[in-house]
Amino acid sequence: MIATRRQAVDTAGQGDVHDLTEMVGRIVAESGCGSGLATVSVIGSTAALTTIECEPGAVADFNGLLDTLAPRDVPYAHHERWGDDNGSSHVRAALVGPSLSLPFEDGRLILGTWQQIILIECDTRPRQRPLVVQVMGE
Amino acid sequence: MIATRRQAVDTAGQGDVHDLTEMVGRIVAESGCGSGLATVSVIGSTAALTTIECEPGAVADFNGLLDTLAPRDVPYAHHERWGDDNGSSHVRAALVGPSLSLPFEDGRLILGTWQQIILIECDTRPRQRPLVVQVMGE
Amino acid sequence: MIATRRQAVDTAGQGDVHDLTEMVGRIVAESGCGSGLATVSVIGSTAALTTIECEPGAVADFNGLLDTLAPRDVPYAHHERWGDDNGSSHVRAALVGPSLSLPFEDGRLILGTWQQIILIECDTRPRQRPLVVQVMGE
Numbered sequence: 001m002i003a004t005r006r007q008a009v010d011t012a013g014q015g016d017v018h019d020l021t022e023m024v025g026r027i028v029a030e031s032g033c034g035s036g037l038a039t040v041s042v043i044g045s046t047a048a049l050t051t052i053e054c055e056p057g058a059v060a061d062f063n064g065l066l067d068t069l070a071p072r073d074v075p076y077a078h079h080e081r082w083g084d085d086n087g088s089s090h091v092r093a094a095l096v097g098p099s100l101s102l103p104f105e106d107g108r109l110i111l112g113t114w115q116q117i118i119l120i121e122c123d124t125r126p127r128q129r130p131l132v133v134q135v136m137g138e
Numbered sequence: 139m140i141a142t143r144r145q146a147v148d149t150a151g152q153g154d155v156h157d158l159t160e161m162v163g164r165i166v167a168e169s170g171c172g173s174g175l176a177t178v179s180v181i182g183s184t185a186a187l188t189t190i191e192c193e194p195g196a197v198a199d200f201n202g203l204l205d206t207l208a209p210r211d212v213p214y215a216h217h218e219r220w221g222d223d224n225g226s227s228h229v230r231a232a233l234v235g236p237s238l239s240l241p242f243e244d245g246r247l248i249l250g251t252w253q254q255i256i257l258i259e260c261d262t263r264p265r266q267r268p269l270v271v272q273v274m275g276e
Numbered sequence: 277m278i279a280t281r282r283q284a285v286d287t288a289g290q291g292d293v294h295d296l297t298e299m300v301g302r303i304v305a306e307s308g309c310g311s312g313l314a315t316v317s318v319i320g321s322t323a324a325l326t327t328i329e330c331e332p333g334a335v336a337d338f339n340g341l342l343d344t345l346a347p348r349d350v351p352y353a354h355h356e357r358w359g360d361d362n363g364s365s366h367v368r369a370a371l372v373g374p375s376l377s378l379p380f381e382d383g384r385l386i387l388g389t390w391q392q393i394i395l396i397e398c399d400t401r402p403r404q405r406p407l408v409v410q411v412m413g414e
Contacts, residue, residue, distance in 0.1 A: 002173050002174055002275060002276055004173050004241055004243050004248075035278050035280050035410075036278055036410075036412065037175070037313070037315055037377075037410060037412055039175055039239055039240075039241055041240055041241060041248065043248060043249065043250045043253065044250040044252075044253055045189060045190055045191040045196075045250055045252055045253040045254075050370045050371070050373055050374070051321060051369075051370065051373075051374045052321055052366060052369070052370040053321040053354075053366055055354070055357055056353070056357070057352065057353035057354035057355070057356060057357040057358075057363070058321075058352075058353070058354040058357075058363065058366040058367070058370075060353040060354075061352045061353050061354050061363050061366060061367050062366070062367045062370050062371075064353075064367075065345060065346060065367045065371065069203060069207070069345070070203060076195065076196075076199045077194070077195035077196070077198040077199050077202075078191075078193070078195035078196040078198075078199050079195070080195060081193055081194070081195040081196075082195075087195070087196065087199050090190060090191055090196040090199060090200070091196070091199050091200045091202075091203045093189075093190070094188045094189065094190040094196075094200050094234075095188070095200075095203065095233070095234065095371070096370075096371065096373075097188055097189075097234075097235060097238070097373060098188070098189045098238075098240075098253070099238065099239060099240055100373070100374075100375065101175075101239045101315055101375060101377045102315075102317055102374075102375055103280055103315055103317055103408045103410035105280050110280075110317065110319060110408050111319065112319045112320040112321055114320075114321055115319065115320055115321040115374070116321075132241045132248050134173075134174075134175060134241035136174070136175055136274070136412070137278060138278055140311050140312055140413060140414055142311050142379055142381050142386075175313070177313055177377055177378075177379055179378055179379055179386065181386060181387065181388045181391065182388040182390075182391055183327060183328055183329040183334075183388055183390055183391040183392075207341060207345070208341060214333070214334075214337045215332070215333035215334070215336040215337050215340075216329075216331070216333035216334040216336075216337050217333070218333060219331055219332070219333040219334075220333075225333070225334065225337050228328060228329055228334040228337060228338070229334070229337050229338045229340075229341045231327075231328070232326045232327065232328040232334075232338050232372075233326070233338075233341065233371070233372065235326055235327075235372075235373065235376070236326070236327045236376075236378075236391070237376065237377060237378055239313075239377045270379045270386050272311075272312075272313060272379035274312070274313055274412070
């Protein structure tokens with residue numbers, strides 16, 4: 001059985017993190033599947049998905065790493081092409097990745113207690129982020 | 139329904155990027171599945187897959203980041219083992235990752251307009267890269 | 277058909293790497309599925325999964341990169357919250373990612389000869405790491 005759902009999340013721009021765990025868990029539960037694979041993906045090339053302990057400290061540390069790896073206000077070749085200012089966003093998103101597939105069992109995602117699925121906005125401006133949650137199972 | 143297909147891509151060595159979106163989309167369409175999950179993986183430990191806006195600027199920026207993280211011409215412990223020169227390739231590939239799973243619906247991959255699936259060659263020499271595209275759906 | 281199995285791996289703390297390839301391959305073989313998708317995920321937010329040529333040199337190089345990106349003994353905002361000392365662990369794990377989905381065919385994982393599935397412990401202390409291996413196929 002396959003259920004594919006769309007959801008949108010409004011973000012506040014670069015570094016804004018949203019905990020998607022409850023939303024994904026609800027879609028898994030509503031699918032009626034007992035066990036299977038839940039895939040979350042973000043549509044667009046300037047946001048990313050991963051898991052983290054979603055408390056402000058660890059989130060700030062992760063953003064600090066991304067700021068060091070791809071500072072916002074330095075020259076990027078991407079800027080010369082379109083007049084954009086979000087070269088840092090593209091390389092951050094490509095590095096972290098756009099999707100995540102996680103098993104579930106008994107209708108529940110298998111995650112640690114302090115492990116949350118997050119969307120990390122990498123773009124330099126607020127965005128409405130379309131997400132896809134796909135549940136495949138039996 | 140599951141369809142597993144092999145494809146090879148000839149690369150030009152470190153930093154060479156290939157847009158796989160059309161190829162993956164064609165395999166999804168040919169599978170006859172309406173909705174499901176498409177997984178792309180690269181066989182080998184010195185290439186990686188992700189999504190990016192596949193225009194030369196963003197690609198150059200991403201390669202610039204990888205060059206900074208894992209410069210090619212510095213010592214690597216891997217070189218001492220085999221006499222290889224591709225330590226930078228192994229750590230880049232392990233960091234970015236070897237596979238990508240993305241949902242599709244109505245026989246079409248769900249991606250942003252400026253979001254492409256790419257193979258990034260990390261090895262120091264041209265390679266023929268075997269890829270696997272697996273479509274699982276109904 | 278879906279088979280979801282749990283396995284635990286005892287790790288020695290930050291930088292300890294375990295080759296999971298044989299274990300995942302055995303679970304794929306035991307599932308009786310010919311072709312499909314194998315997903316491995318780690319429960320917890322301070323360990324990660326990827327593929328690499330699992331020889332001591334390349335592993336040391338990868339750990340060297342992670343040590344540079346997220347040194348262990350510098351201040352992290354996460355430390356101020358819980359009195360933890362593993363801020364470096366959280367950002368490493370979030371960057372590399374908690375799960376991996378790979379196709380199999382003829383009951384065998386499709387991987388390169390020198391490409392292994394690894395668990396990389398990012399936490400600062402030894403952990404018993406619960407893993408999930410899910411086989412979905414036919």
